[in-house]
Amino acid sequence: MADKQLTEQDIVAGLAEIVEEVAGVAQDEVTKEKSFVDDLDIDSLSMVEIAVQAEDKFGVKIPDDELANLKTVGDAVAYVANNS
Amino acid sequence: MSNADVVVTGLGATTPLGGDVESTWDGLLAGRSGVARLDEDWVERFDLPVKIAARLAVEPSEVLPRVEARRLDRSEQVAMIAARQAWQDAGFGDGNADDVDPERLGVVVGTGIGGATTLLNMDDLLETSGLRKVSPLTVPMLMPNGPAAYVGLELKARAGVHAPVSACASGAEAIAMAWRMLRTGEADVVVAGGAEACIAAITMAGFAQSRTMSTRNDDPVAASRPWDVERDGFVLGEGAGIVVLERAEYAKARGARIYASLAGIGTSADSYHITAPDPEGTGQARAMAAALRTGDIDPARVGHVNAHATSTPVGDVTETVAVRKAIGEHPVLTAPKSALGHLLGAAGAVESVSTVLSLYHGLIPPTQNLNEIDPGVSHDIVTGEPRKVDLDVAINDSFGFGGHNVSLAFAAV
Numbered sequence: 253m254a255d256k257q258l259t260e261q262d263i264v265a266g267l268a269e270i271v272e273e274v275a276g277v278a279q280d281e282v283t284k285e286k287s288f289v290d291d292l293d294i295d296s297l298s299m300v301e302i303a304v305q306a307e308d309k310f311g312v313k314i315p316d317d318e319l320a321n322l323k324t325v326g327d328a329v330a331y332v333a334n335n336s
Numbered sequence: 337m338s339n340a341d342v343v344v345t346g347l348g349a350t351t352p353l354g355g356d357v358e359s360t361w362d363g364l365l366a367g368r369s370g371v372a373r374l375d376e377d378w379v380e381r382f383d384l385p386v387k388i389a390a391r392l393a394v395e396p397s398e399v400l401p402r403v404e405a406r407r408l409d410r411s412e413q414v415a416m417i418a419a420r421q422a423w424q425d426a427g428f429g430d431g432n433a434d435d436v437d438p439e440r441l442g443v444v445v446g447t448g449i450g451g452a453t454t455l456l457n458m459d460d461l462l463e464t465s466g467l468r469k470v471s472p473l474t475v476p477m478l479m480p481n482g483p484a485a486y487v488g489l490e491l492k493a494r495a496g497v498h499a500p501v502s503a504c505a506s507g508a509e510a511i512a513m514a515w516r517m518l519r520t521g522e523a524d525v526v527v528a529g530g531a532e533a534c535i536a537a538i539t540m541a542g543f544a545q546s547r548t549m550s551t552r553n554d555d556p557v558a559a560s561r562p563w564d565v566e567r568d569g570f571v572l573g574e575g576a577g578i579v580v581l582e583r584a585e586y587a588k589a590r591g592a593r594i595y596a597s598l599a600g601i602g603t604s605a606d607s608y609h610i611t612a613p614d615p616e617g618t619g620q621a622r623a624m625a626a627a628l629r630t631g632d633i634d635p636a637r638v639g640h641v642n643a644h645a646t647s648t649p650v651g652d653v654t655e656t657v658a659v660r661k662a663i664g665e666h667p668v669l670t671a672p673k674s675a676l677g678h679l680l681g682a683a684g685a686v687e688s689v690s691t692v693l694s695l696y697h698g699l700i701p702p703t704q705n706l707n708e709i710d711p712g713v714s715h716d717i718v719t720g721e722p723r724k725v726d727l728d729v730a731i732n733d734s735f736g737f738g739g740h741n742v743s744l745a746f747a748a749v
Contacts, residue, residue, distance in 0.1 A: 276403030300472040307468075 258336060263310065263329045270305045274298050284326035292325075312336045337584055337597055337749055342518045344746070345592040346426025346580030347689045348418035348529075352573050352676055355394030356421055360686070361693050364675055364701035365722045369557035371571050371677050378537040386544045387553040389535050390560075390573030390677025396533075407473055408486065409451035410533035414576035414682070415483035416490065419445070419527055423491065426580035427592055442495040442523040443488040444514045445578070446506030448681030448736070449534040450480030456536055483531040483576075484510075495523040501681075503736030504644075506530050507577060508684025512601040512742055514581050524586040529578035529685035543572060546611065548648055560678075561705035562645035562671035563652050563713050570646040573677030577685030579692070596695045599729065599747040600631020606739030613651055613735060617658030623741035624662035624731060631745045633729055635663045638745070640700055640730040641715075642691040645671035646678050653712040655733060660714075668725065670718045674704035684734030688744055691732040695748045698726055 268282035275294045288294045294302070303314045306328065312335045314322075322328045337343070349356065352370025353363030363370070370390040379387050396413035397405045405413060423429045428436065454477040461469045476482055481499035488497035496517065500509040507530020514528035543549045550569040552559035560571045587594055604626065606619035613620065628635060641659055645652045652671075659667060672687050679686055694700050700723040709717065732744045 274403075276401065297472040297476075304468050 258310070258333070260329055260333060263332050264325065266309050267306065267325060267328055270302050270309065274301045274305065282325055284324065284329060286325050287323055288325070306332065310336045340519065341584040342515050342581050342598045343584045343587050343749065344579050344595045344598060344692050345582050345587050346422040347595065347692065348420065348422030348425060348578040349576065349686050349689050350392060350394060350396070350414050350417045351575040351679070351686055352390035352393055355399065357425070357689060359393070361690070364672060364690060365699065367675070367702055367704055369675055369704060370573065371556045371559055373553070373556055382537055382541060384537070384540055384544060385551050386540055386549045388550070388556040388559055388571060389540070390571055391535065392574055409454045409477040409482060411447050411451055411531045412477065412482045412486050414533055414574070415445055415487055415531035415578070418529060418531070418576040418578040419487040419490065422527065422578040422580050436525045438492045438494040440495055440524040441491060441493040442514065442517050442526040443484055443491065443493040443497045444500065444510040444517070444526060444528040445484035445487055446500040446502070446510040446530045446681050447480050447483055447532055448501070448503045448506050449532060449539065451478030451482060452534045452539060453536050454478045456538065487527060491527060493527065502740035503738050504678065504680050504683055505734040505736035505740040505742045506681035506684070507686070508688065508732065508734035508742035508744055509603065509740065511579060511581070511598065511685065511688055511744055512603055515598050515601045518581060518583050525580065525582045527578060527580055529576065530682040531576035532680045532682040533574040534680070535572055535574055540572065548611070550647060558705050560647045560674045562643070562647045562674050562703060563710050563717060564706050565708045565710055567647045567649060567652065569648055570673065571677040573679045575676070575679045575686060576682050577689045579685065579688060594749050596692045596746045597749050598744060600627045600629065600633060600745040602626025602630060602743040604741045606741065608739055611737050613654045613739070615650070615654055617654045617661060619739060620655060620658035620733070620735060620741045621661040623743040624658060624733065627731060627743040627745040628662070631747070633745055633747070636666070637729045638663050638667050638731055639725060639727045640694060641667045641669050642687050642694065642730060642732045643669050643671050644733040644735050646673050651735070653710055655735070656713045656715055663731070665714060667715065667731070668700060668718060668723065669715045670700050671703045672701065674706070684732065684742060687734070688732050691730050691746050695727050695730050695746055698724055700725055
């Protein structure tokens with residue numbers, strides 16, 4: 253379950269681990285301003301995997317219509333921060 | 337050789353004998369076996385009557401980047417490995433102007449079973465952990481056109497990407513289809529072959545229930561013994577073989593090394609029984625005759641047949657009857673499945689690599705475990721040491737469950 257003390261830095265680091273595991277992107281490449289599709293070259297199939305792993309890691313629900321709005325790493329960080 | 341001919345310029349393979357063409361070929365010549373006892377827990381759990389198989393010599397996950405390996409079914413992994421080897425062997429892939437126009441490049445890669453292990457794993461996940469754990473890559477991993485599609489994507493092939501599925505003839509049928517694409521002018525270069533990786537409890541159980549596999553569990557290296565009187569079935573294997581085929585004119589213009597030509601191809605169907613071959617070998621003989629006819633080859637020129645011979649009691653002799661009918665008594669035979677096991681949809685492609693190397697090096701690898709030849713067989717079969725021969729034409733046969741017959745006639749250049 254989600255740790256209520258999660259900082260923004262914790263969320264970025266957690267997402268970076270997932271993105272590296274699923275898509276092979278180096279963790280230090282995963283920064284808030286990056287677009288998943290345009291900058292990190294992550295396709296829609298991998299985004300589904302990343303969302304499922306993020307749900308487990310941060311104890312959030314990411315419905316498909318919300319997932320479509322998470323364009324950048326920063327979008328995902330804000331979503332997790334506001335919903336965990 | 338005319339400019340319209342089809343030539344072989346690149347070879348790739350990963351097999352139970354080795355992770356590349358060189359180690360596989362060395363293993364065939366040296367009489368090594370890729371067959372071993374399986375150590376998976378399900379062998380004992382289900383008390384399977386067959387406890388042996390020919391696993392890959394080199395794990396694909398040790399060769400591929402981690403993320404690529406996790407996105408691909410094992411059958412797709414081996415296809416990618418063999419395709420990259422073949423592409424490089426043909427002198428492509430260094431990113432220079434020599435690379436092929438994508439719209440003139442085709443891919444044909446067949447498989448017999450496809451992503452069966454992915455299907456099983458994902459079904460397990462669905463049952464145990466629910467929908468969320470099912471990978472969004474499930475379908476591209478299990479679809480039988482997956483190996484072809486991923487190779488096509490990698491090479492940016494846009495002249496056509498195809499995936500023939502004809503059980504144990506799939507790999508050979510892919511090469512036959514590539515020949516047609518080149519002869520009709522649809523492409524200048526076609527990357528073709530087969531991939532298979534379906535060793536799992538259910539496939540082992542299913543084949544065992546059909547009573548087509550060897551149960552010589554206490555002596556795995558002796559289990560695959562084509563034409564021997566004590567043969568008792570085939571041994572399941574896994575792997576991939578890929579060849580690069582080109583229009584001769586194109587290959588010559590770029591100064592490519594040419595291993596051999598694919599002079600003719602023949603396909604036919606038995607439509608006799610779903611698994612058993614027509615015992616008269618009529619359909620198989622028609623495939624061989626068609627390969628000679630399309631290649632304008634006199635039967636006397638055929639010095640060697642790289643046989644399908646899987647080590648089943650029925651099939652092995654039938655094939656020699658067909659060879660006698662279509663070609664004659666003179667070709668020297670060998671059965672690479674005695675070393676490799678049966679790679680199903682990859683068999684015809686890996687064995688085409690072996691056939692091409694026999695022509696190129698003038699060497700036929702031995703058939704292993706042939707201690708006492710079946711009295712129904714009268715051909716000269718290479719055993720013991722590799723045989724040095726000066727070959728003009730060599731034929732590779734592949735036959736599949738469903739009555740699919742494919743013969744490929746390769747010629748020295």
